[in-house]
Amino acid sequence: MYKTIITKIPALLGAGVSLIMLSSLVNKNHGIVDNLKFTAAADTEQNRYTKTVLSEKLDEPLQMLILKDQKVLFIERKGNIKLYDPATKATTIIATIPVSTKYKDRNGKISEAEDGLLGVVTDPDFDKNHWLYLYYSEAGDEAKNILTRYEFIDDKLILSSKKVLLEVPVQREQCCHTGGKMAFDESNNLYLTTGDNTSSKATPYSPADERAGREPWDAQRTSGNTNDLRGKILRIHPEPDGTYTVPEGNLFPKGTEKTKPEIYVMGIRNPYSLFLDKRSGYLYWGEVGPDASKDEPGRGPKSYDEYNRTKKPGFFGWPYFQADNKPYNKFDFATNTSGPLFDPEHPVNTSPNNTGLTKLPPTQRSFIWYPYDISPEFPLLGTGGRSAMVGPIYYADDYPAGKRFPNYYNGKLFIFEWLRDWIIAVTMDKDGNYQSMEKFLPGMSFSHPMDLKFGPDGDMYILEYGQGWFTQNNDAQLVHITYNGGNRKPTVVARADKPAGALPLKVKLSADGTTDSDNDQLSYKWSIVNKAGKKLATLTGKVASYTFKLKGNYKATLTVTDAQGAVSSKTIAVKAGNEPPVININVAGNQQFYFPDKPFNYSVVMRDREDGVIPGGKIPASKLKVNISYMGVEAEETLGHKAPPTAESFAAGKALMLKNDCKACHDVSRKIIGPSYKDVAAKYKEDDETVERLATKIINGGTGVWGEMHMSAHPQLAKDDAKSIVHYILNINAIPAALQNLAAKGSYTPTSTNGNVVIRASYTDKGVTGVAPAYTEKAYTLLSPVVQACSGTIMGDYPVTKKRANKSAVFVRNSGSIHFDNTDLTGISKIGLDVSTPNNTNGGKIEIRLGGTTGTLLGSVIVNKGVERKLFNVDIPPTAGRQNLYLVFTGTVNAENLMYIDNVLFAGK
Known part of the structure; x- marks a missing residue:
């Protein structure tokens, strides 16, 4: 299937101008002033971007590679490896890897899990050696995830060439957290993320259950364990013979007792995306966090997802800390009692399930973090479910001129959200410190983006998982986003004033609403054809008319050409001989x-x-x-x-x-x-x-x-x-x-x-x-007789305040008004005013008038100070028909802030 979707967002401010919102924060660590910026950058206009679906109805796609010939290789969790060929526009299964996707608890209950085919990356010398690395949950009785290498030749995976480089023992009793993403650095060292392999079922806070038999609920045995490969980012050097060596510079020197030398980063939960910036040396990963909705005294902070980064080995806190080193309490699950908060400068792991060091390295804080609700530090990230995913940093000079993305995005980090379905570009300074962020293509929809990469021409590819978990989704797809930095085609609007009717049917055809984003002069041509495709007439002009004298089904096609020869068209169906009901x-x-x-x-x-x-x-x-x-x-x-x-x-x-x-x-x-x-x-x-x-x-x-x-x-x-x-x-x-x-x-x-x-x-x-x-x-x-006050026309200096969840209240000041035009008052005997006067207000008088602030008075009410929230019903005389209704607010001379008003209620007799 091959189809193209073009965003329908107009260039609101004319050719070459667009509105971009950059959200940055006042914060003692960031030191950036909150701002809204307007930029005259044509390369951010959304109508310059086209989203094309290359392959759809995929079955849990997880990661992709864009090869030099622009073929796209991608993996699906259940084991399929697929290849999209742009020449044939076809997707084929080139191999299926036997993988484990189920967990079985101690009672024999089987459940679907996150395990499966998890990650794929090509060798830095892929053009010569054709090596492809896969990380997956190997099928069989032994619970382990394995890092393997295969040869990929002539679009085929040579299964017999399999080499197992590394095994990560896991438990398959309790789900989840797998990681599994890979990247190479300039020295051909391979970085591999692994999840904590720990259940979050017992607690939405720190899973540190030390009771006997509860090992799958204790992330101290994995993420917090210096002697375990889980909950880590590993750094190894693959060798030609299918083995690996450990490079210098990892977290623990080789030979350190109770440690694994492969560990580069420890203390992570579920690092489900990874990017290595070879220019700066920074390693970026998205880390999916736990599930607590609020801070809990004695337990710890609410939950956060994190975008993390580092250019040196370190400990990133899990399961003792989150976000900017917010600490959990030591908690005894046997006695259900809380202990002290963990110390980020001196973290210790005293779990009986720990086989590594007791004293851990100091904790590193996150780069960007956010909870379920609005983030004070990063409000642009929004609210809702969380699954943080990191994409690449775009460098324009990595790609040939022509199709590549614009220089505007040069040096920006692309992050995205699997559950919230947005993509954001993060701006950093020359040292890599956070400066600001902005939504990327906010008018374009994405269905759980799972992977994002730039192709060899500097255009973008996205894997969309689709809305359902653990299933094949109709909206799971591979998409291609291209940028047009030159002349854009006209956006065509074609209308018929009477697309159906009795004979003779005279139809006025109009191209009103047709636009050209480059402000080119346009020419218009209409072609009238019958059902058999025979052309009956050719008309010109933005407006034309044609009379159909014979009954039948016809098509009127409008073709619009701009001054540079770009062409767009749209067709209208016309039914002559049958008057619509x-x-x-x-x-x-x-x-x-x-x-x-x-x-x-x-x-x-x-x-x-x-x-x-x-x-x-x-x-x-x-x-x-x-x-x-x-x-x-x-x-x-x-x-x-x-x-x-x-x-x-x-x-x-x-x-x-x-x-x-x-x-x-x-x-x-x-x-x-x-x-x-x-x-x-x-x-x-x-x-x-x-x-x-x-x-x-x-x-x-x-x-x-x-x-x-x-x-x-x-x-x-x-x-x-x-x-x-x-x-x-x-x-x-x-x-x-x-x-x-x-x-x-x-x-x-x-x-x-x-x-x-x-x-x-x-x-x-x-x-x-x-x-x-x-x-x-x-x-x-x-309409409902309950009308939000903020839907009226507010006159005066009245900020609309987000006072209650999902609703807006109007903060009312002295001598102003709210009016509702063309309001039908037929049969209405009372108007209810839903108001409150908390401590920051003084109360006042509300008058209900017709036609203006000094118009006919229908009724009034006095609202005293100290009203928590109350509905004041005002009787009004019979008033027929549609009227312009005014609410006029007045107070004493010195009373500036009067009240909040949420709703206006219209009551019938």
């Missing part, structure tokens, strides 16, 4: 809002020139499809125009799930890494206690109920929103699969205010001979 939806009473527990009357009329009318005609009423659905406020953008097949009580919960990262681990009906929603609904009975408990677990994270994998925390969710998600999940088996078809005339009673009510009607006519049937759909939306 016309649908009208009418609602009695208020035309803008619905009111909970109060019915409203609706009526739908369909008229079709050829078929007739519904109701009252000869067409069966059932042909007109009418339904009323409830769409959560957050769902409108997420769900587009597709009505969700959910009862109104659960729409908000579904919308919140779609907005967050739930789909990464869960599906409605199938198990991914977590249980299916239907399984959860079958397990739990819906009651207040269960909803409260599960909502808390969504926010804080958890483990142990459904298997080994820890559920990510979501501290950014409000408790009520988490409860909405729980309500949706627990009722998912009872939600109807399809919406009921309603009568063309009737009434409907909403029961909630957390969303919009959508009346939708559609009809497909019978068509005529030679012309396809025409389909018309019409929707009428009644």
Whole structure:
């Protein structure tokens, strides 16, 4: 499959100008001022980048190599090695390595794990020796991961050439953390990451369980152990005979008692990505962290993912420290008691499972770190689940001019996030110190990026794992991102004012909206063809018209050419001879809002020139499809125009799930890494206690109920929103699969205010001979009567403050106003004002007026100081029709800060 996707982000500021946000921080360690920068750099305009899908529906792709002939070799966790050939645009399996992907606990329970084919790298002299290194979990009874070397000749992996260089003994009782990524330095030394091979199931804090029989839960035996190869970055020198030697300069000199000389870096958890900058000598890796959502006295800090780097051997803290050396407490799992905090300058490993030194090297701090919630140091990284991945540093002069990425990104480190689906470019100074970061192609979507590299021409390749864990995903793909630094093709918009209708059908064709990012002069040509492909007419101009006199299906193709000869086109389908149906939806009473527990009357009329009318005609009423659905406020953008097949009580919960990262681990009906929603609904009975408990677990994270994998925390969710998600999940088996078809005339009673009510009607006519049937759909939306104050037009110096989770409150100051234009007040008897006056405010008066700040007064209320949060209902006189509604705020002469207002509520009679 081969398809191209071009980002649809316009050059907002004109040719050669784009808006880039660089986020940097005030921090005693960084010393950089928080800033927003505007840069006139044409090479960052997103419409210069094209994303092309090279291969799709992959099965857990983990890592890739872009070869000099631009073929892409990549591995999949279950053992396949695949090769994409740009000449044929085909992907083939060139070998399958037998690997272990399962764990078996002491009770005989088998579970899927992270093990498998984990890493691949070519030898520095690959052009001569054709050596390819693979790191994988070898199949068989012996639990070990092995570093191997194969010959790769004529696009074939020579299985008989296998050499085993290194074995890493592991346990396969409890999942997980494997590492497995490799890189070579200038001296042909090989760096290999290994995970801590420790379960995170028992605790979201430091896994240091020293009880007998609990070895898989103690990372002190691996990451904190100087005499174990796990939880490390190893540095070895492969030899031609398939063995290796240990170079000088590792963490422990050769012959040091109770140490492994291969260790370069120790104290790491799950280093799942690796990059070696041969220019600076810095080694970079992304480290996936544990699962605590909050700091816990007596246990330690909340959890962080880390982007780490070093140019010398060292100890990076796990399982005793995280981030910028935030310490854990020594904890006794047998007595459930806490001890002192670990000392980063003098860490010690006293675990009985430790076979190495007791005294460890001083701990090194992370380069960049971030938790589930917003990072004060690095806010651009966002919130949600975490899986830190590191890519390369881009050096423009490593690649030939022409296709390479622009010089703007020269020297920037590309980092990315597997769960949050972003890519960020990090700017550093000449000494490699952090300066700032910015989103890379924020308008382009990625589905769990797993690997990112630059090809031989300086263009970018990305492996996308897809949304589901441990499975083949339709959105798992190899993509190619190219940069166009020269002339860009026009972006074409083609419209027909009447793409279907009765004969004679006169159609006005328009190219309005067509743009050229380089501001070139454009020429326009329209080609009209019939179904057989016969050209009927050629028209010119940005606007043209054509009259179709014979019934049939036609195409009108617009071709736009810029001054430099770049061409783009777009085709419109035209159906002549069949007038589309016309649908009208009418609602009695208020035309803008619905009111909970109060019915409203609706009526739908369909008229079709050829078929007739519904109701009252000869067409069966059932042909007109009418339904009323409830769409959560957050769902409108997420769900587009597709009505969700959910009862109104659960729409908000579904919308919140779609907005967050739930789909990464869960599906409605199938198990991914977590249980299916239907399984959860079958397990739990819906009651207040269960909803409260599960909502808390969504926010804080958890483990142990459904298997080994820890559920990510979501501290950014409000408790009520988490409860909405729980309500949706627990009722998912009872939600109807399809919406009921309603009568063309009737009434409907909403029961909630957390969303919009959508009346939708559609009809497909019978068509005529030679012309396809025409389909018309019409929707009428009644809004929730609960309106966020920040959605109005705010007059005066009123900052919008993020006061409550997922909502904005308006901080109100003296003598200002908020107005809501074109508001239907028909049938409204009260307006509720949801306000609070905490200690930093003085309270004041709110007036409700029509037409302006001095317009007709409908009502008012005094809000005193010290109100925690309260709804003040103001009676208003009957007012018909749409009005410009003003809320005017006043206080005493010296009272500047008055109050916070969250919502405005409209109540019917």
